[in-house]
Structures are given as structure tokens and as C-alpha cells.
Amino acid sequence: MAKILENIKVADRIYKLVVEGNFKGEMGQFFMIRGWEEFPLLSRPLSIHDKTHESITFLYRIEGSGTDKLSKLKSGDKLKLEGPYGNGYPKTKGKVAIVGGGIGIAPLLYTAKGLKKYIEKLDIYLGFTDTSYLTDEFKKYADNLYVSVGDFITEKINVDEYDYIFTCGPEIMMKKIVDMTKGKNVKTYVSIEKHMACGVGACLVCSCKTKNGMSRVCKDGPVYDGEDVYYE
Numbered sequence: 001m002a003k004i005l006e007n008i009k010v011a012d013r014i015y016k017l018v019v020e021g022n023f024k025g026e027m028g029q030f031f032m033i034r035g036w037e038e039f040p041l042l043s044r045p046l047s048i049h050d051k052t053h054e055s056i057t058f059l060y061r062i063e064g065s066g067t068d069k070l071s072k073l074k075s076g077d078k079l080k081l082e083g084p085y086g087n088g089y090p091k092t093k094g095k096v097a098i099v100g101g102g103i104g105i106a107p108l109l110y111t112a113k114g115l116k117k118y119i120e121k122l123d124i125y126l127g128f129t130d131t132s133y134l135t136d137e138f139k140k141y142a143d144n145l146y147v148s149v150g151d152f153i154t155e156k157i158n159v160d161e162y163d164y165i166f167t168c169g170p171e172i173m174m175k176k177i178v179d180m181t182k183g184k185n186v187k188t189y190v191s192i193e194k195h196m197a198c199g200v201g202a203c204l205v206c207s208c209k210t211k212n213g214m215s216r217v218c219k220d221g222p223v224y225d226g227e228d229v230y231y232e
């Protein structure tokens with residue numbers, strides 16, 4: 001069991017959870033989290049939002065019973081973390097754009113931090129429906145930061161400026177980006193979200209259709225080559 005250092009509200013239904021410990025984990029990987037005894041039965045997947053030698057941070061939005069219970073926990077309370085799981089974003093070189101939509105920004109802060117160490121250029125695009133949050137955290141790692149509230153963030157992107165685009169958010173947004181890069185010399189990586197049960201590739205609950213057949217998001221993903229995924 002790990003100790004909660006902080007669990008604070010940063011926007012409507014959005015919380016930042018900081019847990020004590022020196023955890024492993026790469027950009028775009030996730031942990032299965034459980035902060036309750038019996039109900040709900042299953043742990044819930046949350047992506048690594050940030051990490052230091054002393055703590056790991058998650059950013060989550062209240063969706064149902066699990067995340068609601070999580071939001072009620074206080075500093076000093078204990079929870080169970082299993083992971084890191086999955087395949088995250090690749091370590092690339094060159095010019096990269098990171099594009100996050102809504103709570104899809106969660107895995108992208110640690111990704112920006114990781115990439116910034118060795119890439120040539122990093123532009124960050126964050127799109128929100130009603131209110132923006134945590135944009136200053138992203139600013140630290142961006143050569144250029146673009147934020148849109150209520151508009152389509154995809155309209156601000158000129159894909160020709162980049163070698164890679166890393167994205168996480170609504171599938172419709174990620175698909176739009178993949179479509180924008182068709183026939184161009186830009187590679188996209190998307191992070192796919194599915195319901196999960198075991199989190200380790202044993203139950204097939206998280207199956208997703210790809211050009212290489214059915215894939216387990218928890219084990220083979222959650223990050224995929226954007227052109228390989230059939231979007232819903």
C-alpha cells in the first residue's frame with residue numbers, strides 16, 4: 001500500500017493525486033489503482049501524469065464510482081498501485097508536437113518532460129471544452145504552447161512543422177490528427193482508452209481493432225501508431 005501525499009481538486013471533476021514512493025514508469029504507461037475495499041470490484045487504470053524519485057502523480061476526472069471514491073481520499077490515506085503497465089510513447093528525435101484534449105492531457109506532462117531532454121523542438125497543444133487547467137505546468141517544457149477552450153485545438157496545428165505528433169484525448173480528435181497527416185512525412189502516436197479488467201493482457205476486456213488484428217490495449221497499447229488503429 002502506498003501513502004497519499006496530496007489529492008486536490010484542480011478544476012470541476014478534475015483531481016491531482018500525489019502518491020509517495022519511487023515508482024518506475026515510462027512516458028504514456030499507466031498504473032491500476034485501487035483506493036477502496038470491495039466495491040467497485042476492479043482497480044481503475046490511470047496514466048502517469050508526473051513522477052520524481054519521491055512521488056508519482058496522477059491526474060483524473062470523476063466518471064463513476066471508482067474515480068468518485070478516489071476523489072474522497074485525503075493525504076495520509078493508503079491505496080494500492082500496480083504497474084507500470086503497457087507500452088507508452090516512443091523515445092524519438094526531431095520536431096515533436098504533443099496534442100492533448102480534455103483529461104487526455106493526463107499522460108502528456110510526463111511525456112513532455114521526458115521528450116524535452118533530447119528533442120530539437122517541442123510544441124504543446126491543449127484543448128479544453130469549458131475551462132483550461134494546469135497549462136502552466138506544460139509551459140515549462142514547451143517551445144510554444146497553444147491552448148484552446150471551446151474551439152477545436154486541431155485547427156491550430158500545422159502538421160508539416162513536425163516529424164512526430166503524440167496525442168491523447170477523444171478518439172474523434174486523435175482520428176482528425178491522423179487524417180491531417182495522411183500522405184505527409186509525419187508520424188502520429190495515439191493513446192487509446194478502453195474499459196479494463198485485469199490490466200495485464202489476460203482477460204481481453206480491453207480489445208481494440210487494429211490493422212494487425214485485435215489488440216489488447218493494456219498489454220500491446222495503450223499507445224499505438226495512429227495509422228494502425230480503427231477508430232470508433
Ligand SMILES: Cc1cc2nc3c(=O)[nH]c(=O)nc-3n(C[C@H](O)[C@H](O)[C@H](O)COP(=O)(O)OP(=O)(O)OC[C@H]3O[C@@H](n4cnc5c(N)ncnc54)[C@H](O)[C@@H]3O)c2cc1C
Pocket residue numbers: 030040044045046047048058059060061062063064065066067068103106107192193194195196222
Ligand atoms: C490506459 C488508460 C489510462 C487512463 N488514464 C487516465 C487518466 O490518467 N486520468 C483519467 O481521468 N482517466 C484515465 N483513464 C480512464 C479511467 O480509467 C476511467 O475514467 C475510470 O476507469 C472510470 O472508472 P469509474 O469507476 O470512475 O467509472 P465507471 O463507473 O467505471 O464508469 C463511468 C462511466 O464512464 C464509462 N467509462 C469508464 N471507463 C471508460 C473507458 N476506459 N472508456 C470509455 N468509457 C469509460 C462507463 O461506461 C460509464 O458510463 C484511463 C484509461 C485507460 C484505459
Ligand code: FES
Pocket residue numbers: 195196197198199200201202203204205206207216217218219
Ligand atoms: S484488461 Fe484484461 S486483457 Fe486488457
